[in-house]
Amino acid sequence: MTALYEKMIDEAMAAQRADVETVKKKRGTQFVLKDAEAYLDAVKKMTAIEGQAQSVIDLHTGSVKAHFSTLDGLTNTIRPEDDPFVEHYQTPVVLEILCEQDPTFKKSVDTFVAQIGKSEALLGLESTRRYGGFYGPTCVVDFALVPGSTSNVVNRILKTTDIPKAHKEAILAAKSWGMNTSYGVGDVFAHAIEAGATLSDAVQQEIAMFQSIYREPVEAQAKLMDSVGMTSFDQRKYMAGYRQKMEKTVMAAVADGVHYGNILTIPAYCVGDIAHHISQSTFNMCKDDVIMATIEAATEVMERSLRAALPKFKSEYDLLSLATGSSACATEYILELDGFNAIMVVDLLTKRYHNYVQLNPTRGAAAELHNCDFMDMIYRGWKYLDKARRGQCCTTEELAPTVGGFPVDLSPIRENEVLMNPQRYAYPACAITVRFSALMRLADYPCLLTSEPVTATMMTNIIALHKEDPAAPVRGCKNCASAALMDFRHQYCQWKEAV
Numbered sequence: 001m002t003a004l005y006e007k008m009i010d011e012a013m014a015a016q017r018a019d020v021e022t023v024k025k026k027r028g029t030q031f032v033l034k035d036a037e038a039y040l041d042a043v044k045k046m047t048a049i050e051g052q053a054q055s056v057i058d059l060h061t062g063s064v065k066a067h068f069s070t071l072d073g074l075t076n077t078i079r080p081e082d083d084p085f086v087e088h089y090q091t092p093v094v095l096e097i098l099c100e101q102d103p104t105f106k107k108s109v110d111t112f113v114a115q116i117g118k119s120e121a122l123l124g125l126e127s128t129r130r131y132g133g134f135y136g137p138t139c140v141v142d143f144a145l146v147p148g149s150t151s152n153v154v155n156r157i158l159k160t161t162d163i164p165k166a167h168k169e170a171i172l173a174a175k176s177w178g179m180n181t182s183y184g185v186g187d188v189f190a191h192a193i194e195a196g197a198t199l200s201d202a203v204q205q206e207i208a209m210f211q212s213i214y215r216e217p218v219e220a221q222a223k224l225m226d227s228v229g230m231t232s233f234d235q236r237k238y239m240a241g242y243r244q245k246m247e248k249t250v251m252a253a254v255a256d257g258v259h260y261g262n263i264l265t266i267p268a269y270c271v272g273d274i275a276h277h278i279s280q281s282t283f284n285m286c287k288d289d290v291i292m293a294t295i296e297a298a299t300e301v302m303e304r305s306l307r308a309a310l311p312k313f314k315s316e317y318d319l320l321s322l323a324t325g326s327s328a329c330a331t332e333y334i335l336e337l338d339g340f341n342a343i344m345v346v347d348l349l350t351k352r353y354h355n356y357v358q359l360n361p362t363r364g365a366a367a368e369l370h371n372c373d374f375m376d377m378i379y380r381g382w383k384y385l386d387k388a389r390r391g392q393c394c395t396t397e398e399l400a401p402t403v404g405g406f407p408v409d410l411s412p413i414r415e416n417e418v419l420m421n422p423q424r425y426a427y428p429a430c431a432i433t434v435r436f437s438a439l440m441r442l443a444d445y446p447c448l449l450t451s452e453p454v455t456a457t458m459m460t461n462i463i464a465l466h467k468e469d470p471a472a473p474v475r476g477c478k479n480c481a482s483a484a485l486m487d488f489r490h491q492y493c494q495w496k497e498a499v
Helices: 002-026 033-044 054-072 080-087 090-101 103-117 120-132 150-158 165-174 187-194 199-215 217-227 235-255 260-269 280-285 289-312 316-337 342-359 369-392 434-442 452-463 481-485
Strands: none
Touching: 002 033, 002 280, 002 289, 002 316, 002 452, 033 054, 054 235, 054 260, 054 452, 080 280, 090 103, 090 165, 090 217, 090 235, 090 260, 103 150, 103 165, 103 199, 120 150, 120 187, 120 199, 150 165, 165 260, 187 199, 199 217, 217 235, 235 260, 260 452, 289 316, 289 434, 316 342, 316 369, 316 434, 316 452, 342 369, 342 481, 369 481
């Protein structure tokens, strides 16, 4: 299995470094689509080895190639305001392909759509809770089944829907790691009541919107983009072009017995580096040297830790755990260099969230998405570092946390010229929150810390080993930072109840 593990590390880090090196080189300049070719080139080198399904790898590589070439035919650049949506156009297309090619699945989706219409009480309750901030910081488009998420609501409706289990799993996956449109539950409701609608009318509008993203996902996504003023390219032409390029790949995966849930998720979660992570917004953010150094150091911590553990891995899941755990340790370690820790930040961002709800009752459905990701990441890192500090006690040894028994190498942070010299980036005698302030910028956008390209690449490799099992959503507790430290909401989670 060592060859598999080494391949997973090589492919994941190639994707990560394509992003990081491109951003380092191009930060502060004007983004053009060709800037993302480094990521495209990295993905093209992904392969299937013995035991892996080629059809699964093809879903990943084919989607990235189709995404890049389709965008390249429509535009030269993407506005920052439009770049978050580039990974939301794929699942609607794939969902429509599956429905058209498989009448039994289409029947199940139609049955689910009808069941949405019968779920007025549930949608009214969840929309109201989301609007009022009942759950505290939570992401409405979270990939997990956390309280307040669209996946949570979809799962609860599916439990009352009489369709095959495999179809339930696919429909759920399509609104978890698969991003079936940009819509998050409760958004139409919030805008309707703020505009003067009655509560009952607002719920009916919410139901109609929620049904549309399954009844006609491509057109629903196109209309959503119309409503937010997306102007970077013609979204309808994109989805038509993407479908033309991907239909054979999708049907090959069906023929190979890949679970529909995996077919619906893989094409979406791998394309975001093109015009989203490698994008104008990232180039702008990373003009700051400390932000750039943070991303670089966390990347180095991840790779050194993975490669050092290579001979000791016992499962493909160990790699994913160490990759995400080591970057969590790195981020928390940088936070602690300025005297902060995860508990303080979760407290701060939770209090800010409740004020933000009052200031912005029609806030974007995904406004706190990455704040939640960031809090969950540093809380996880804090647990590892806290244990290591207790073990270190009064010795002078360097802090050495472990994730699943594997050491995390934090030396790239201590060796980083920028991170170790914050006095060069503020009033020198008082430069005590420089790194913290950089991390607060990254709290809105931690995609290269968590890291999304690494997670996506490793997950595709894992799914290629288990093509018949739906990988999304994870059927386990997410260890939400805000739920663990601030808000009592565990009882509203659905992770144990996933269909």
